[in-house]
Amino acid sequence: MSSPDLVAERGGPVVPSRSALRPLGPDEVRIIGGFWADKQELNASAILPHCETWMERVGWTTNFDRVATGTIGEHRDGIEFVDSEIYKLLEAMAWELGRRTQPELDVRYRALVARVAAAQDDDGYLGTAFGHPGQPPRYSDMEFGHELYCAGFLLQAAVARLRTGFDDDLPAVARRLADHLVREFGPHGRVAICGHPEVEAALAEFSRATGDTRYLELARLFVDRRGHGLLDPVRYGREYFQDDVPVRDAVTMRGHAVRALYLAAGALDVAVESGDDQLAEAVARQWTSGVARRTYITGGVGSHHQDEAYGDDFELPPDRAYAETCAGIASVMVSWRLLLRSGDSRYADLIERTLLNTIMASPREDGRAFFYSNTLHQRTPGEQILDNELNDRAETIMRAPWFRVSCCPTNLARTLASVSGYFATATDHGVQLHQYGDLVLCTELASGPVSLRVETEYPRSGRVTVTIEAAPAHEISLSFRIPAWAGDRATLSGAGTTLTASTSGWLEVPKVFSAGEVWVLELPIEPRITWPDPRIDAVRGSVAVERGPLVLALESTDLPRGWTVNDIEVEENTLATTEQGARLRVRRRTAGSGLWPYGSRTPATQDDGIEADLRPYAEWANRGPSTMRVWLPTVSS
């Protein structure tokens, strides 16, 4: 089934044809130990098989078989867009296979590809919810049918396979599908867009991977058509779909958060490929406004449960944070594109924050249950969810094994399998380290190959040791991202000197490196108190505790029996370091008295309090049902 025109350069999920920084593919950066190796191992050993098993169980995989046998009109399982979960799983498998040889996984992957391929219609259309006998016609529900959204994930899965270079089975399916999309929606096709953006970035990337510019042109059409009211409005308004204002005119992130961010990623791809700086700058401005006014301290976005949407500026309630795992992933996709384009370390800062505190909050420590939304304040302990229970509620109570709308687990799987792609980049004359983990990096600069090894217990420790294993005989730059929280307290030592960070976001060493040379970055990860912007009403009078890149949380599991996190206050000046995170003095607050909770001022707390441990937010609810909060009211005067 191979077609020789489908041979792509090896690389990671995003390979722009022009950029300030060049991304490094899975062959160039390999995670070899520590925090992230553990997560990738969890993904391979638990999350991937978990997703496979559940999708067989709930019939989503079987939908493809039913299309192949012509029986899908009689019965189909799951909501409209469950095909996309299979595609995201395929993408995750492809990256995982690219990471290391796994014959058993390869067999599973190929079998699943064959089932998907068998469901493709003769004209290239692929989808199990529309267009077959007994089903609604193709593209009859652009608002909520999600057909292009699903197609996009198929293309992404094909890109993963192309870039890891094994076979063309799925890429060939993707090509036929993309060609169908061009015929259907291209310059001579219908003027329509999908209610859920995704296909834009996918088409752009598939264009990059195949060299076929028709796909990029279609991506551009979809981006340009948006914002002109092509979709029927929903009760949340056209901004839910980002169909209220054209991308290049919008001033902030708004509406359904995952939709907003997938669209931003696609718009950036289109902008970068066509040198459309106005479009790219528009998205960059939206990113800035969204980060400054509509983002949780965890990097999560989405302040409303109702429409899974951004709220108004500074509307960031911790107890109703939606902060969907997929929105975190989509945010990383956008920040990564902006980072590659500009080299600005602020984008890598947000990637780190979001990866460690939103995305990694999703999987339970055994990789068999997931948060869909990621609250910052849980007032009542949830009930343990059964391992065989299909979850109808995306609400945060406890992590659940599977959801009726189950976009997050497979999205997490594909992100973890390809996460090494976010750690480093190169330019002609240097290497940039953005994220810190145990890894080996080998790539080719203009003056020759460079190879280095990074060793660290980060984020547990702030020390990062880089050993040069090979370097050109010419000067190159080795650049370390300095997170904004580290400020000028970060130091870098090597070759007998110690450099101190400025506020540029980088420590750069321009030098002719020699093999065996060692550089040590020290980041100040001791716990610190963080205050919110006073315009964030919902957390006024409260502080958070962070430790390095990790947001910490107080969980009732670490409080005396009978305490909850709901009636406490903390003495911020008692903060101390522990092995797991931090510790500070927590008091039980004097409650109001009487029937009516409004009236005279409540007297100051008399309780002496206890010392309580704070631990990484992302790990909460792994020790059973609990109450939890990130924002800690300070002792009232």
Next chain:
Amino acid sequence: MSSPDLVAERGGPVVPSRSALRPLGPDEVRIIGGFWADKQELNASAILPHCETWMERVGWTTNFDRVATGTIGEHRDGIEFVDSEIYKLLEAMAWELGRRTQPELDVRYRALVARVAAAQDDDGYLGTAFGHPGQPPRYSDMEFGHELYCAGFLLQAAVARLRTGFDDDLPAVARRLADHLVREFGPHGRVAICGHPEVEAALAEFSRATGDTRYLELARLFVDRRGHGLLDPVRYGREYFQDDVPVRDAVTMRGHAVRALYLAAGALDVAVESGDDQLAEAVARQWTSGVARRTYITGGVGSHHQDEAYGDDFELPPDRAYAETCAGIASVMVSWRLLLRSGDSRYADLIERTLLNTIMASPREDGRAFFYSNTLHQRTPGEQILDNELNDRAETIMRAPWFRVSCCPTNLARTLASVSGYFATATDHGVQLHQYGDLVLCTELASGPVSLRVETEYPRSGRVTVTIEAAPAHEISLSFRIPAWAGDRATLSGAGTTLTASTSGWLEVPKVFSAGEVWVLELPIEPRITWPDPRIDAVRGSVAVERGPLVLALESTDLPRGWTVNDIEVEENTLATTEQGARLRVRRRTAGSGLWPYGSRTPATQDDGIEADLRPYAEWANRGPSTMRVWLPTVSS
């Protein structure tokens, strides 16, 4: 169409056969001027015709004609339960006709009754959404069909007509419908409940009005059946329907707020009629817990937009307050029943708060647009909604003329038309004044008739003057409710003495009154600062300003051009009285700087500020789009 067995005692909406306090009907308490007369006039002259016109326009009235002509299967307008809006309008018209003679309204009322009556099926079933050719079968969707909910409002409309004593046309329709319900769902019928409680209170009241105990028995069955999982669960869980726990076992108000409160009202009616103190006390406990932990300062309830539901304890975000107008009305229904049962003034306190600050916030000052939800913090000014625009969003931005789900305007209309019923009660030996307005009260005590006149500019003024016009020649008690906020600062003067309130909630004068005697109540309505219970995270560090029973708000209309309410803080010790409300010093807060809104503590505000007026919350957004907040951050130290 009259049937002689349908002659009820005259009275108001709730006439228990036993109670601590006896409610007074529209013949016994008449509002004759002031604040509430204005509102009743607005209702008669604007709100009622507005509702009639809109329901003709959107086809909801025509649905009944279509049933009568057998064409409803071809087309029906509106969601499942729009019949109930017609019934609530009929109830409102009936109370309004009971209030004073209005021949033109009488003609409109009778014409509408005739159209509804013509749609009744031979077996008594009445409803336009189910059971006719081309429609789903009757009672095929107990979760969301709302058939019993609609039936309940028809019964309530009939009760209004019976108690105001004009004709039996609608009561006869109601009787046939109620008999149908007994056959269908009674002791020998199907064991089912409606997804939206309402019919319970309606059946109980129709039983009281007709003397037919079968209806009360059916109400009891519906109450007892609830909480055992008869309804299919929704994604919000069975508590959405209050089908999670039996009423008598539940410990707090929970789930969809209107459902919860309508159910509580019905359960109380059943409990009172059957002397089931355990059930009544269970509801009283739920009321107490709900008030202390799940109620906004405005009396509004419902902290979630998503499921229109109560949140967790102390989860009361002002900017996402749902506080549906109908939930306010339902809350008054529950509190009124508890007040009649116990005589505890706390119930009347909440009625006053909810009437003045939630329910009266709904209508625009011209009575032709309405808030459905009632936020306590509007961050962005809305856009003016067109007067001919059917509104798809119940979200608060600006008041809208009509909604696709339009439960609130007609509910408001029936409440305003019968609002005099909540002002006073009697016992064998006394009269109790609960709410203060210009009114005349004439009723019969054990020792003879009593007649008095109340004159006041309340809530603008704290002075209430009561003139005895006639009284028995025996000692009776005249009791004045003292709102909790007035505490021991209220005084009552008459017959040469002055009484000062204790904390009992009452000032009672036991005396042989003589005609012409005058008593003057002075309530301390000057503005005051109110602090929230420290467990209400969302308003920590903020205060509200109240003036007598009115919650005040800061609206951007009263700030300098370019200011919003989102970046201000107030100096609480500058509070002063104005004619409209209050005034205090407001500063613009120093904003955080930089990209990321979390980090070091923001420096204290330097701005000198301005004096800004606060006005009654219920009147906000009557002067054009604005930002608004009830909870005001105090100057940070």
